[in-house]
Amino acid sequence: MPLPLYSSPRILAALAAAGLLLGSCSSPGNESQSIVAAAGPATPTSPLQVVAEFTGPQMVGVAVAPGGKIFACFPRWDYNPVYPIAVVGPNNTLTPYPNASWCTWTEAVKNEPQNHWICPQSVFADKAGMVWVLDAASPGFQGTVPGGPKLVKTDPKTGQVLLNVSFPASVVPTKSYLNDVRIDLQNNYAYITDSGTGAIVVVDLKTSKSRSLLGSHPSTKAEKGLVVKAAGHPMVDAQGRPAQINADGIALSTDNAYLYYCPLTGHTLYRIKTAALRDASLSETQLAQQVETVGKIPASDGLEIDAANNVYITSYEQSALLRRTPAGRIETVAKDARLQWPDTYSFAADGNLYVANSAIHKMPTWNKGVEQPHEPFRIFKMALPKKKAPSK
Known part of the structure; x- marks a missing residue:
């Protein structure tokens, strides 16, 4: 069924007031009052191709399985999506x-x-072809639903759920917001950013046991005093408070x-x-000593790494896709006005790079309670020049 597929744009606020924080994704519901701007032109030299686009609900994630099947993620923020995944x-x-x-969810x-x-909040395809979904279980950012935060492994060929990891409140408390995940198949672990509390959550996938780490370290925290801008728009709420969003982007090196x-x-x-991160014998102080500062980068939402260990950055400040080379050079991969808050990357088996845009800076939270006109939420793809991996 084509989009728009979601309920009234303020349904979450009403549900929160009712103490339910529930919604239905089994029927389209009312059409959104979301304001969609006229589509801006592509940059003449832009390598980006539109794969799909939706007027709503808000999309934050994309994943491409090895067979080419594309998955999208629609969190329950200001809207109530019919199909969250x-x-x-x-x-x-x-x-x-x-x-x-x-x-x-009713x-x-x-x-x-x-x-x-x-x-x-996140959908991720691992190198073995399995699709993982990270459920922050905090609709409208109102706090985690007890028993709801989870990491789920699925087989995209059959839709079968292969693993369902539940996070205890001691690891994922009410103020947590599980944001993004990477799967380490070599060591059978998952690594997750918690942008709510500011921490890294690690999961032993053999036992489903999890730990929250680096919760007191500055590397997982928003930089105080910094006012980030998206396409020139200051990210400040109605009370004049700058956005302070903690650990978010995450990526694994090619060798894990x-x-x-x-x-x-x-x-x-x-x-x-x-x-x-996997060594449970390390104290908090000992673990903190293992954190390395790689270098300065433009503000970023999502991260990814290619075979040559270039770190890809979704530069929401510049409406651009960037990469940081192992030598520390920042290169522009694509710059396009249609990249309204580029959010999440996914590398496809055919070498194409996919990215989803989420227009977070257009949300009411950052515009004195009034949603701003935005272009459709899009999934883009682009071909990357083939590069040889660096020699050992």
Whole structure:
């Protein structure tokens, strides 16, 4: 069914007032009052191709499985999406993933938070072809639903749920917002950014046990005093408070040895050895000593790494896709006015780079309560020049 597929744009506020923080994604509901601006022209030399576009609801993530199947993520923020996780088909059509039941979050299923998408924030395809969904379970950023935060592994060929990791409140408290995830197949671990509390959550996928780490370290925190801008628009709320968003972007080096990450409100890229994150014997102080400052970067939402260990940056300040080379040089991959808050990357098996834009700077939160006109939420792709991996 083509989009728009979502309920009234302020349904989450009403649900919060009712104490439910629930919604339905089993029917389209009312059409949105979202204001869609006339589409801006592509930069003449832009390498970006539009794969799909939606007037709503707000999309934040994209993942491409090895077979070419495209997945999109629509969190329950200001809107109530019909399909929070969906397979993207021809002509902007969406199919609920893994099925309609998982996409339902209503009063009738409130006692089954582990088996329904509440507020999924990230969808990720690993190198073995499995698709993972990270559910922050904090609709409207109103706090985590008890029993709701989870990491779910699925088989995209069958839609079967293969693993369902629940996070205890001791690891993911009420103020947490699980943001992005990377899967380390070599060591059977998952690494997750928590942009709510400011931490890195690690998961032993063999046991489903998890730990929240670096919660007191500045690398996982928003840089104080920094006012970031998106396409020139200051990210300040109605009370005049600058956006202070903690650890967000995350990426694994090609050998799984290092985890790279950055706060969304920040201009610094960090990394840490994944072996240190997996070592439960390290004290908080010892672990903090393992954090490395990689260097300065433009403010970024999503990160990814290619075979040559270039770190790709979604520069929402510049409406651009950038990359930081191993030598520390910042290169422009694409700059296009249609990149209204580039959010999440995904590398496809055919070498194309996919990216989703989320227009976060157009949300009411950052515009004195009034949503601003925005272009459609789009999934783009572009071909990257083939480069040889650096010699050992």
